[in-house]
Amino acid sequence: KAGVTQTPRYLIKTRGQQVTLSCSPISGHRSVSWYQQTPGQGLQFLFEYFSETQRNKGNFPGRFSGRQFSNSRSEMNVSTLELGDSALYLCASSPGAAGGNTGELFFGEGSRLTVL
């Protein structure tokens, strides 16, 4: 079974630009969640999508947005990039049962964004 695939793995942008990252979950998984990880910091939850609907949202500004398609693939977008947005962006998928499930998350390898 293929794992979670994130593209691109690395990218460099300049301040003010926007970026779109893609995540293909494990086949059959309906939940996709996104995280930001900066050097020396823990994983910060961005948002979670389930069946094309945003189910949970973290404390990030509106410049960070996402969506999920009918095939469960997800994209996240960051507009008006700032230097502080440089980070490893991780996507995780899970079967997505109702709250109280085993909670197992399967992570992709991440997209490393550098903002110059």
Add this chain to the structure above:
Amino acid sequence: KNQVEQSPQSLIILEGKNCTLQCNYTVSPFSNLRWYKQDTGRGPVSLTIMTFSENTKSNGRYTATLDADTKQSSLHITASQLSDSASYICVVSAWGTNAGKSTFGDGTTLTVKP
């Protein structure tokens, strides 16, 4: 407020030695606790997942324990290897909370030296 605290923040040990990482949580109502291993620049990989009724769970040289009464968990690594050098993240979920919005600890960075 749900919180997960891990200690120590970083740890250096010699190859072959054992070590124990700690995780204290205040997540309620508790559903499950997971330990992940994250190699530098890679995505986290699950080591163990424990529910309320489980006290101990092993995965090779990794053994996790859970004390639901004191809300503490530990991850014990036996006979460490250089490849154990990584960040170890404790993640706790509450009932009624979707997996994606679990509470993450900041991780313990383990360095194993030859």
